[in-house]
Amino acid sequence: MHSSEPRPPLWGAAALVALAASLPLGYVVVRAAGAGSETWSGLLDQRVPSLLASTVGLAAVVCAATLAVGGGLAHVMVRTDLPARRALTVLCALPLAIPPYVGAIAYADVLGPRGGLRDLLGVEEIPSIFGFAGSALVLTLFTYPYVFLLAAAALRNLDPSYEEAARGLGRGRVRAVIGTTARLISPALAGGALLVGLYVLSDFGAVSLMRFDTFTTVIYAELGGRFDPPGAAALSSVLVALTLLFLIAGLRVRGRGRFEQTGAGFRRESVHELGRWRWPALAAVAAVLGLSLALPLARLVTWTTDALADQDLGELAGWAWNSLFVSLLAAGVAVGCALPVAMVMARRTGRTGVVVGWLAQAGYALPGVIVALALVAIATRYAGPLYGTLALLVIAFVIRFLPQAIQGEEAGLQQIGANLSEAARGLGASRAGAFRRVVAPLLAPSLAASFAVVFLTAVKELPATLILRPLGFDTLPVRVWTPARDGLYAQAGPAALLLVVVSIVPLYVLLARRRGAVPAIG
Amino acid sequence: MSVRLDAVGKSFGPTRAVDGVTLEVEGGELFAVLGPSGCGKTTLLRLVAGFERPDGGEVTISGHTVAGAGRWVAPERRRIGMVFQDYALFPHLTVARNVSFGLPRRERSKARTALELVGLQHKSDGFPHQLSGGERQRVALARALAPEPEVVLLDEPFSSLDATLRADLRREVELILREAGATALLVTHDQEEALSLADRLAVMRDGRLVQVGRPEDVYARPADRWAAQFVGEVNLLSGVDRGGGVQTDLGTFDLDAGGPAPSPGAGTVRVAVRPEQLELRSDDRGNAEVIHREFRGHDVLYRLRHQAGRTILVQLPSIELYDVGQRVFVRPVRSAVVPIVD
Numbered sequence: 001m002h003s004s005e006p007r008p009p010l011w012g013a014a015a016l017v018a019l020a021a022s023l024p025l026g027y028v029v030v031r032a033a034g035a036g037s038e039t040w041s042g043l044l045d046q047r048v049p050s051l052l053a054s055t056v057g058l059a060a061v062v063c064a065a066t067l068a069v070g071g072g073l074a075h076v077m078v079r080t081d082l083p084a085r086r087a088l089t090v091l092c093a094l095p096l097a098i099p100p101y102v103g104a105i106a107y108a109d110v111l112g113p114r115g116g117l118r119d120l121l122g123v124e125e126i127p128s129i130f131g132f133a134g135s136a137l138v139l140t141l142f143t144y145p146y147v148f149l150l151a152a153a154a155l156r157n158l159d160p161s162y163e164e165a166a167r168g169l170g171r172g173r174v175r176a177v178i179g180t181t182a183r184l185i186s187p188a189l190a191g192g193a194l195l196v197g198l199y200v201l202s203d204f205g206a207v208s209l210m211r212f213d214t215f216t217t218v219i220y221a222e223l224g225g226r227f228d229p230p231g232a233a234a235l236s237s238v239l240v241a242l243t244l245l246f247l248i249a250g251l252r253v254r255g256r257g258r259f260e261q262t263g264a265g266f267r268r269e270s271v272h273e274l275g276r277w278r279w280p281a282l283a284a285v286a287a288v289l290g291l292s293l294a295l296p297l298a299r300l301v302t303w304t305t306d307a308l309a310d311q312d313l314g315e316l317a318g319w320a321w322n323s324l325f326v327s328l329l330a331a332g333v334a335v336g337c338a339l340p341v342a343m344v345m346a347r348r349t350g351r352t353g354v355v356v357g358w359l360a361q362a363g364y365a366l367p368g369v370i371v372a373l374a375l376v377a378i379a380t381r382y383a384g385p386l387y388g389t390l391a392l393l394v395i396a397f398v399i400r401f402l403p404q405a406i407q408g409e410e411a412g413l414q415q416i417g418a419n420l421s422e423a424a425r426g427l428g429a430s431r432a433g434a435f436r437r438v439v440a441p442l443l444a445p446s447l448a449a450s451f452a453v454v455f456l457t458a459v460k461e462l463p464a465t466l467i468l469r470p471l472g473f474d475t476l477p478v479r480v481w482t483p484a485r486d487g488l489y490a491q492a493g494p495a496a497l498l499l500v501v502v503s504i505v506p507l508y509v510l511l512a513r514r515r516g517a518v519p520a521i522g
Numbered sequence: 523m524s525v526r527l528d529a530v531g532k533s534f535g536p537t538r539a540v541d542g543v544t545l546e547v548e549g550g551e552l553f554a555v556l557g558p559s560g561c562g563k564t565t566l567l568r569l570v571a572g573f574e575r576p577d578g579g580e581v582t583i584s585g586h587t588v589a590g591a592g593r594w595v596a597p598e599r600r601r602i603g604m605v606f607q608d609y610a611l612f613p614h615l616t617v618a619r620n621v622s623f624g625l626p627r628r629e630r631s632k633a634r635t636a637l638e639l640v641g642l643q644h645k646s647d648g649f650p651h652q653l654s655g656g657e658r659q660r661v662a663l664a665r666a667l668a669p670e671p672e673v674v675l676l677d678e679p680f681s682s683l684d685a686t687l688r689a690d691l692r693r694e695v696e697l698i699l700r701e702a703g704a705t706a707l708l709v710t711h712d713q714e715e716a717l718s719l720a721d722r723l724a725v726m727r728d729g730r731l732v733q734v735g736r737p738e739d740v741y742a743r744p745a746d747r748w749a750a751q752f753v754g755e756v757n758l759l760s761g762v763d764r765g766g767g768v769q770t771d772l773g774t775f776d777l778d779a780g781g782p783a784p785s786p787g788a789g790t791v792r793v794a795v796r797p798e799q800l801e802l803r804s805d806d807r808g809n810a811e812v813i814h815r816e817f818r819g820h821d822v823l824y825r826l827r828h829q830a831g832r833t834i835l836v837q838l839p840s841i842e843l844y845d846v847g848q849r850v851f852v853r854p855v856r857s858a859v860v861p862i863v864d
Contacts, residue, residue: 419606420610422573422597422604422610423606423610424612424623425596426597426604426624426666427598427665428599428669429598429623429624430596438612438614441614
């Protein structure tokens, strides 16, 4: 079905948003090209190889681990007769409400050199958690829900007769599951791993607290302590290139494995009886939930009850208010800016629409550190008064999280289709009238979900906030990271717990709205 | 209350979806455009509705040019009523609100009249997802009719209904449209639908109109071989023109005087013989053998192998049946008048 072309004002708005969203990317590219051969050869000789190894290695290990944990949990929750699996399914998604850097402080404390595990074992010293192992552990425990949610949704939608056919053809149960089912849901697994990988490449908080150097931490250091903008820009361009490569590879894997399901939409529940594997399976699920929910939450709660007497509650409320204010504002602006882009994309109007869509989603390839770095540079050079204002922070959030809003809204518009607004116009409604009376009410749930996703990720955002926040503007993430950076984990407790509580609300909205809806990267 | 298209064309990239179409739908007429999928008939409808802009030509509704000659009237100002293939009912509005969507506030009472016309006044507080397929279709029709449009456009209106429902609804929709005195332009790929419903129809192929006429004329005198085969089943037989009659392997047929004249000098012509213009009689030394029988209840379609090797279709009432393998004699019915086709 062909649809009428978008009118010029819509195109103008979409192009403007795309231009603004791709400014940081443009800055990084221009700056890196102009960095000069000396800067480059120095970086390429010393820093880049080791950073590539550490960053790519971490992303690979975390992807593999989340695929195993998230995929395994999804299979157990959807396709077996595990006791209490409905309640456990909800719990399996909840670690998304715990930012990895909050998880990191709990683990740094418990598994650290003077931590609880050492006391428990009564030994002099335990192997250090800091570095690669700790980063991988923490990132896995708090990002596996991306894989879990997508895989569980795909499994629910999968017709079990494929697996039955494989078994009927002589495959054993394990081979049927791994060979047939895993292959059929491979797009979902790839999609989940893509989100995890993009998160790991962009993560700053968890790795910095685990004292492991990746691109983001080094770029942050170049910008802060050593103050070497050309070096930071050059490193940023390498990280952006890496992210883009990963994004393209991930999208290709996801696309290649996409199968059309033939046959009717009728879906039976197909459940494997666990039998004697029942209790081992339950123990494994309990172990994952214990490590990713119970342990960190228990630690946060004890810290909070200990610190509550000394904690200035008004101060805490102030941080919370700042977090809420800036995140709500960012979510509102992002949802609004995404609308014209999503409308242009939904109408599938050729190459220009695709370019606008890609540029507007440049934030996917831009870790928070880089968005912040680019905005600092652009603002100090071209828009001095903007530097150090809340507006710049909101702009950074919007650029960073615009892709999530665009994708949510575009999916919503696709579902509505062009027919309904044409029907409205055939009945005498103007373009604006058709939008107001038909499209807007039907799009409202998608807008609300996009708002919740952006809010959820913005409220947890750390590096851009650290770099761009106005003087004295403390948010919950900042008050978690700052004391934790100096090893004062207990002090971070109350802010961290409050942050988790604040994150649960939008997460619950999203999970309740549609089982399997995934709040994308943050 | 009329629609006119004058040399209207529309391309999508290199594809000429609609290629110089000229046609006129008169006031109160039920007009069908019949063609296979991809022939451009839906684009034709969307050009009238204003959802597409023509590359050339002119569209006129009730004497007002709405597209072409430098004029463009937006779809919402064309006073059309469109019934979409998937009905496009607004899922967030009740049946009553759907039907009153196109009415100004003070004329909301017309929605009730329209719902009564389609016999669904008792469903007015329901939502579209609570209705059956046939009910949705009638709501879509009521919604299109309520604002009293100049013309009602129907895009494959029966294609998403199952076969048993289709015939009933076809009758019902026709009655509703006639009662409303509406001018209607309907596009369909279903020849039975077009033949039974329309006052006149146009046969469309590859963006062009092949033939325009009353259903009985299009059926009896197809413009060409393709039209003959697309509109119903047909046997294309070659024969020799003997002045007023054509002699074929199956016997001599009277030639339709209204059809195209045989090209002078060419003794051999091709005629289109409908399956019901042949008859059978059981005969052990007959000229054909029954190879397939399709029993349709009130009639039967036989597929025969003629002794000359060709396959012949014969349709007979199901009073007397012939078996597969049976030897028969096939010949023209006495009243058969056939057209020459190229």
